[in-house]
Each structure stands twice: as structure tokens, then as C-alpha cells.
Amino acid sequence: MSTTRKWCLAAIGGALAIYAAVVIRDFSGPIGDHVESFLYEYLSYYVSKNLTFTPLPHLALENDQVFFPFGTNQALQSFCVERDLLFTLLARLFGRGPWLQLYYLGGLVVAAYGTWGLLRKDHGDVRAALSAIIAICFNFYGAQKYPYHFNMACVHWTTLAIVCDFVIVERLVMRRRISLALVLVRVLLLVLGFGLELGHVVGYGLTSLLAVCVFTAALLAVRARKKEPSALSRFVKDAREEVRTRGRLLAAIFAATLFFGVLYGSIVTQIVIASRKYDFEGVALGVWWSQPVRLLIPYFPWIHPSQQPKFLRVWQDQAEVGIGSGGAGLFLLLLAILGLYQAKDRLRYLPLFVVFVMFVVSRPGFDLVRWMPWFAFTRVLSRATVIYSTVLGLFALGVSLDRLHERAKKPLLAVLGALGALELYTFGTIKMSHPAFAFDDRFMAHMKKIEALPGEAVLDFPFCILGGNGDAAYLCPFVDKLKSVYALQRFHHKKVIGQYLGRVHPLQTKPFVDQGWPKVWDTDADDPLEADKQIRCLSDREWEMFTAFYEKNDFAGIQLATDRLPAGCAEQFYARFGAPMGEVSIPKAGRLAFIPRDPAIKDKLDPEGGKSVRLTVELTTEAQIVRRKHPVVVDESGISGWEWTGDAKRPTAHWRWALAPKTELAFNVTEPRTIVVLARFRTPLPRQVVTITLDGTPLETWIGIDKDRPEERSLRFVVDAGRHTLTLAYAQANAGPTLFAPNDPRPLAIMLESLVLRPDPPPN
Known part of the structure; x- marks a missing residue:
């Protein structure tokens, strides 16, 4: 040479x-740091636990190791x-x-x-x-x-x-x-x-x-x-x-x-x-x-x-x-x-x-x-x-x-x-200038203790389910702080709720949305990327739902992100579920206190019952649907995430797209009540028509909607006690010869600049 x-x-x-x-x-x-590198060792860990040779390699991709207890396709x-x-x-x-x-x-x-x-x-x-x-x-x-x-x-x-x-x-x-x-x-x-x-x-x-x-x-x-x-x-x-x-x-x-x-x-x-498995057309x-x-x-x-x-x-x-x-x-x-x-x-x-x-x-x-x-x-x-x-x-x-x-x-x-x-x-x-992060021996010892506990899963609270395509389901209220916590699974080896997927389909998040988890979050910022902590602890109904979910599913304990909770809230968790056995800190998430499951509640295990837990919140105050922070009292479908032009903090315009064929808004009241709907919107489609029904019964049809003209419409109706669904159906959408956004696969119908549901008068 x-x-x-x-x-x-x-x-x-x-x-x-x-x-x-x-x-x-x-x-x-x-490897590990405060941004997203946690994901890649987690994926390698996942493969190491789910790869078999029969004799060709087979990777199990659908299980409840995440999205617990429902599971998902990874x-x-x-x-x-x-x-x-x-x-x-x-x-x-x-x-x-x-x-x-x-x-x-x-x-x-x-x-x-x-x-x-x-x-x-x-x-x-x-x-x-x-x-x-x-x-x-x-x-x-x-x-x-x-x-x-x-x-x-x-x-x-x-x-x-x-x-x-x-x-x-x-x-x-x-x-x-x-x-x-x-x-x-x-x-x-x-x-x-x-x-x-x-x-x-x-x-x-x-x-x-x-x-x-x-x-x-x-x-x-x-x-x-x-x-x-x-x-x-x-x-x-x-x-x-x-x-x-x-x-x-x-x-x-x-x-x-x-x-x-x-x-x-x-x-x-x-x-x-x-x-x-999932069709992302229109997502x-x-x-x-x-x-x-x-x-x-x-x-x-x-x-x-x-x-x-x-x-x-x-x-x-x-x-x-x-x-x-x-x-x-x-x-x-x-x-x-x-x-x-x-x-x-x-x-x-x-x-x-x-x-x-x-x-x-x-x-x-x-x-x-x-x-x-x-x-x-x-x-x-x-x-x-x-x-x-x-x-x-x-x-x-x-x-x-x-x-x-x-x-x-x-x-x-x-x-x-x-x-x-x-x-x-x-x-x-x-x-x-980027800090290098490594887990210390104390952290590893803490994870080892969690691993040794009885129970197949860890209940991270708040948890984070997120996709590279965003958080349309509002299941990650503190994106920047908590998106990595689920990946601690590679140390404690328990099943978890949270996950970061390259893409999340609405069908994957639907079980958690149906349970009402998005209604629990009440953060200090409209943007989940900027949110730092909850501004209130749980309400009585939220405590009931959380307790039932925790006790009926086989959780080893609660991993509580105490820095994401308001003053005194962690103490309420300790009073209800027991003292923490230890605490560690990781970048961004902050302090994580672990509350082990009380052996006395073992007989309350009911996996199927744990999946059917529901949180019901009554419509008692005005609910503004078009906002960056997810509404907490109305269940919605057929509507996009919050969109804007200009600076996100001071947008020159903002809206949510109503998606064809219909937008559904479901709400609960405990007594007969008059509901007022106020809508302000525009549409890039000529001769748009919006048909409104309540629980399948026609209420009103909005016609005479011209292209690009600001519209303000309203209606009033009376409902009995119970759960009701308000439906807005659209005659036209961004499809076929009406294309106005050829690079957007969603069936865009109208641009909702404001949509309000309000009990009138509000209950005393």
C-alpha cells in the first residue's frame, strides 16, 4: 500500500x-434526549420484543402494547x-x-x-x-x-x-x-x-x-x-x-x-x-x-x-x-x-x-x-x-x-x-450547543421497580397519542412536554396508552375520543405545542371516569407528570390512589411520580368494563367550536383541525373546514333546554346548501350561500334531557369539477370562522 x-x-x-x-x-x-430520538430506540426495542422467526422473520404489528387497552396497528x-x-x-x-x-x-x-x-x-x-x-x-x-x-x-x-x-x-x-x-x-x-x-x-x-x-x-x-x-x-x-x-x-x-x-x-x-389497513384518503x-x-x-x-x-x-x-x-x-x-x-x-x-x-x-x-x-x-x-x-x-x-x-x-x-x-x-x-442526555443509574433503578410491580400496563397521566400528521383528536395536550414519555416502556416493559406514529388515522384514536379523554384536558395555552400545564384539576365526573378506567384495567400504577398539573392536584391523586413510591425527572416532561396500584382494588379488574368507561359532560355554557384548543363539552366529527394564515399567535384569519358529507356535533343536557346555534362562515364553492337536522329530524336549510361571501346564520331549537346530535350536511365539496384545492384530498365544504352552541338561557 x-x-x-x-x-x-x-x-x-x-x-x-x-x-x-x-x-x-x-x-x-x-440513546435519548428531549426531542424525538426516544422514538427510534423505542422502535428498535419494539422489534426486539415482537420479532420471531418461523423460519422467515415475522414482526407482530398489531397488539395492545400501546393504545392500551384498545391496541392498534403500529x-x-x-x-x-x-x-x-x-x-x-x-x-x-x-x-x-x-x-x-x-x-x-x-x-x-x-x-x-x-x-x-x-x-x-x-x-x-x-x-x-x-x-x-x-x-x-x-x-x-x-x-x-x-x-x-x-x-x-x-x-x-x-x-x-x-x-x-x-x-x-x-x-x-x-x-x-x-x-x-x-x-x-x-x-x-x-x-x-x-x-x-x-x-x-x-x-x-x-x-x-x-x-x-x-x-x-x-x-x-x-x-x-x-x-x-x-x-x-x-x-x-x-x-x-x-x-x-x-x-x-x-x-x-x-x-x-x-x-x-x-x-x-x-x-x-x-x-x-x-x-x-387504514384509508388516508381525505385525511x-x-x-x-x-x-x-x-x-x-x-x-x-x-x-x-x-x-x-x-x-x-x-x-x-x-x-x-x-x-x-x-x-x-x-x-x-x-x-x-x-x-x-x-x-x-x-x-x-x-x-x-x-x-x-x-x-x-x-x-x-x-x-x-x-x-x-x-x-x-x-x-x-x-x-x-x-x-x-x-x-x-x-x-x-x-x-x-x-x-x-x-x-x-x-x-x-x-x-x-x-x-x-x-x-x-x-x-x-x-x-x-445541543445538550447530550443520558439516563442515570437512579432512573434505571426506578424503572426496574416499576417493571417488578404486578399489572400489565402503566397509566401515564396526562398521556400523549400523537401522529406526524398532527393531533386532530386532541389526545396529546402537552405535545412538546409529554410526547416522549410512552417510550419509557423500553425500560419498565409495561404496556402504555401513549404513542407517536408517523401517521394517525381517526379510527385509531376513536376509542379514546369516545371515552371522552379530550374533554379532560384544560390547558394554559390553546396550542398543544406551547401548553405547559393544566389550569385545573379533575372535576367530580372526571374523577369518576378516571377512577373507573384505572381500577377496571390492569394497570401497575399511575405515572404522574406532576409538573404538568396545577398546584395541589398531585396531592389529590395521592389522597385517592396512594403515595408515590418514587420520582424521576426527564427532559421536557419534568418530574414523573409513580403511584403503585393498591392491592386492595385488585378484585375490581374488569377489562371489558374498562373499555366501556365514558365521560359525560353537560352543555351548560357557550361552546365555541372554531378554536385551537379542543372544545370540552361537544363531541365532533366531520370538521378539520384549526387552520390559519399569518402568525399562528396573531393570525390574520382562522377557520376550521367543515368536511362533506356532514359535520356532527353531539352534546348532553340534563333537562329540557333551548339551544342557540350561531355560525359565521364562507365557502369557495358557488351555490352551497347546508341542511341541518337534530337527531335525524330536519330543522332548517341554509340556501342562498354565494361563493366567497361572508355569511352569518343562526337557529334556535328545543331539546329534551339526554344526548343529542346536531348534523350539518353539505350539498357540495372539493371534489370532481368543483376542485379549488387540488393538492388537498379532504372533502372541503365551508370555512367555519365561528360556530357556537349555547344554552339559552344558561342553567342557574
Whole structure:
């Protein structure tokens, strides 16, 4: 091995070591922090507990380990088969450990040295090493995804797939030999890619492969028309010779492809099939995207894309918050532009350039990404930023110092070097400002005590059921504070109510909504992201419901988030259910006190009765349906979440969409009462008609509703004691020839700016 090659390999190793020290930092134990990294170790934990081999791997995806006691389908999660299988193996062999940190670092090592190995034959050791280092160290977006979105930070096989595609295209364009081994490696990378994140990362490699296949077919067709020697015939001839001389290597690559194809394919197939259980047509999922101009934002100490709120919105885009989506820094962009400008044969860059542009410009209304089937579940178009450093690093291979004017060479190198160093320094300060968190021995001992208690589940209160598409059911009143608490299951091994799913369907949350849990929450902020605590403790009826739910289901105890409760409320829990056996604190959630179940109430277990518990709240005061905080006395369906324009805290307009075919509002009264309905709304549809019924009996029809004209309507009716359902049915919606929002699948009917139900007069 030459001295140059040794230095190149050492340089890659040194870059990886520095990267690990800045980005990963903590290898002391299980991963975890105050944002979302809890989810990914939880998913790996889930796989380790629910994976069996019969003899093919089988992953149980439907059970009551979460959403207890009702259970749910967990397919719509950010499973990464490779990560989860490795975690399962290491956890079963060695117990708890920093397995995800080691997996992430291992992926970086594979990507860096793999990139070097693929490029060195055509570009030499030094250029290959520089390209590998750039792809890793200047992936600022991917590094900020760790550990926050761990699934998006692990892109090693996709990185190598893109590099391999570039090598194949370059050799084809330059009329160099393409070996059978290289093609088989690309097939292996295709299979290995399915071990990574399925909703986005796999698709980036598939898109690159599609572009290469189309380009190859077109180029071969053009050459055939020109009667040039057939590259395909040459490949077949060389492949036969390669089979004879390198048969063992080719057989090993083929065997690895077959093995991982069966291993990963069987699990991925189960996940895909299970994910189709729920129909998300008409369910708002949200789309996040970045303006192409974000490519120009540098990473300087005084201005960088992670600054908020400065770069929260750029020209009305919907970028991810504070992690630099849409750009890779100015150094890498300028280096790539210089490489493309100096490249001798730019045709070799065409497929990669087309893919890059497609990811950069995709946005709602011009959604090139989701035209491809492998991006069917993609919500965040800007996550393609995670491959920008790889793509731009390949463009930079065209840089030639020899072609620079001698007088410009040194100044240009000095400027680029200073720019790269400054951006690396800036990124390092950003990353080091994020606290590294690890669970201490006291926390682990506390979880061990909970694990030893009788009872199959833990009742977290307040709990949090949340999806990447939002909290339309209002089952997570403290999103920022409590979304991670359910994942403590990986330590106490009890079933839990809470969960974070990539997407939540209304049918999944319906059992908890029917029980009345959204009526319990009464927080100090309308926005669940900003809510800090309850403003009141439980009412008498809420105590009755909570007690029945707790006693009838097999809970080991109550894990009480005391910092989310008002003064004196925790003491009321202790008075009713017993003293806590201990308390721990975790980031965001704060103090968690655990109240063990009183053995004296064991005879009250009634699992079916626990599922049928209901909270009934009487309509005694005015209920405003169009508000950010969920109404506590009216059960609703057929209506969107709170929507707005402008600043969410001071919106210029706000509304909730009424969804066809009907909106239903159910309420309870304990005596005969007159109810007044007041509505203020608009509709983008001409000649809209709203038919109103009460318990199936027609009350009134609102006609003469013109397009885009503000409307104010009202009605009064008398109801007897009991439960009643008010229905608003719509003649038209956003469907067929009436389309006004083609990128929104929901059946939008009218924009409710205000909808009030009020007893008149209110009870004394």
C-alpha cells in the first residue's frame, strides 16, 4: 500500500473521529434526549420484543402494547429494518447499551470508506478521500437530524448507491469498462437500502437508479443509431470472462444479495401490507418543503439556516424548524458549481443533476417527488437535503486546479478554504450547543421497580397519542412536554396508552375520543405545542371516569407528570390512589411520580368494563367550536383541525373546514333546554346548501350561500334531557369539477370562522 493511500485512509478515519466527537458525543448508554430520538430506540426495542422467526422473520404489528387497552396497528412507524435487527441482536446478547450510537457511527464508516473505494479507481486516492470526507462532514442537515430524527440521519447505503450510480454512468459515458462485480454491487446496495428508512431514504436511491436506467437506455439507443460499437455486447463479453476469473467474489455478492433480500424483504412486505389497513384518503397529512433559494444560505456564526425565527419561513415555504433543510452550505455549493463548470465531459453528471434539481424544486403544486410510487408516504419533501452533500461532493470531482489561472489559484483556494473552515466551525458550535442526555443509574433503578410491580400496563397521566400528521383528536395536550414519555416502556416493559406514529388515522384514536379523554384536558395555552400545564384539576365526573378506567384495567400504577398539573392536584391523586413510591425527572416532561396500584382494588379488574368507561359532560355554557384548543363539552366529527394564515399567535384569519358529507356535533343536557346555534362562515364553492337536522329530524336549510361571501346564520331549537346530535350536511365539496384545492384530498365544504352552541338561557 502506497504512502499516499495510507494518508488518505488515515484522513478519512480522523475526519470520522472528529465527527463522532462533535455530533454523537455520548456512548455511555441508550440513546435519548428531549426531542424525538426516544422514538427510534423505542422502535428498535419494539422489534426486539415482537420479532420471531418461523423460519422467515415475522414482526407482530398489531397488539395492545400501546393504545392500551384498545391496541392498534403500529405499521405506520419509522421502522428501519437494518437498525432494528442489529439492535435486536445486540440487546439479546448484551442487554442495554449504546447500540444506536454505534450503528450510526458504523454507517458513517461504511459510507466514507465505501465512497472512497468506489471512486479511487477513476479519480485517485486523494480525490476519492476528499469526496468521502465532504459527503460526511458537510452533511450539516443529516448531522442535525441526529439524534432528533435518527431514521433520517442513517443514509449510508443510499449514499453508496448514488456514488455507485455515478461511477457506472461515468464509465459508460467515458467508454470505460463496467465490471459485472460493480453492477452486482449496485444490486446489493439496492437491497440493502430497504434496511433504511422506508418513507424517504430508500426512495432517494431508487430515484437515482431510475435516472441511471433511463439515461443508460437513451445513451445506448443514440449510440446504436450512430452505428457505434455496442457497450452492452462488450459488457456481456467481459462479464463471461469475469465469471471465470472472479467467480467466488461474484457468488459472494449474489449470496449476500439473496440473503438480505429475503431477510429485509419479508419484514418490509409485512410493514407495507399492514400500513394499508387504514384509508388516508381525505385525511390531512401535511407537506413540508423548502424554497430552492435556501441553497444560498451560508453557515456563518452570524447567519445560518438554523437560526429561528429568521429562517423559519422563506418566501412562504414550510421548512423543517431549525435544522437547515434545503441547503448544504455555501462552501459545498460553490465547490460543486466550480466542478460542473470545469468538468471536461458534463454528460456524466446529467442523471445526477436531474435528480438533484427534482428534489430541490419539488413543492406542493409541482410535486415531482411524489409522482414516484416509492414516495407515496412522504410528508417532508425537503428531507432530500440529507443527500445534498453526497451529490454536490460528486459534482466537485470536476474541479481541476491545473485549469485555474495561476494568479487566481491561490486566492481562490484561500477563499474556499476559509469558507469551508468557517462553515465547519459554525456547524460545530451549533451542534455542541445541543445538550447530550443520558439516563442515570437512579432512573434505571426506578424503572426496574416499576417493571417488578404486578399489572400489565402503566397509566401515564396526562398521556400523549400523537401522529406526524398532527393531533386532530386532541389526545396529546402537552405535545412538546409529554410526547416522549410512552417510550419509557423500553425500560419498565409495561404496556402504555401513549404513542407517536408517523401517521394517525381517526379510527385509531376513536376509542379514546369516545371515552371522552379530550374533554379532560384544560390547558394554559390553546396550542398543544406551547401548553405547559393544566389550569385545573379533575372535576367530580372526571374523577369518576378516571377512577373507573384505572381500577377496571390492569394497570401497575399511575405515572404522574406532576409538573404538568396545577398546584395541589398531585396531592389529590395521592389522597385517592396512594403515595408515590418514587420520582424521576426527564427532559421536557419534568418530574414523573409513580403511584403503585393498591392491592386492595385488585378484585375490581374488569377489562371489558374498562373499555366501556365514558365521560359525560353537560352543555351548560357557550361552546365555541372554531378554536385551537379542543372544545370540552361537544363531541365532533366531520370538521378539520384549526387552520390559519399569518402568525399562528396573531393570525390574520382562522377557520376550521367543515368536511362533506356532514359535520356532527353531539352534546348532553340534563333537562329540557333551548339551544342557540350561531355560525359565521364562507365557502369557495358557488351555490352551497347546508341542511341541518337534530337527531335525524330536519330543522332548517341554509340556501342562498354565494361563493366567497361572508355569511352569518343562526337557529334556535328545543331539546329534551339526554344526548343529542346536531348534523350539518353539505350539498357540495372539493371534489370532481368543483376542485379549488387540488393538492388537498379532504372533502372541503365551508370555512367555519365561528360556530357556537349555547344554552339559552344558561342553567342557574
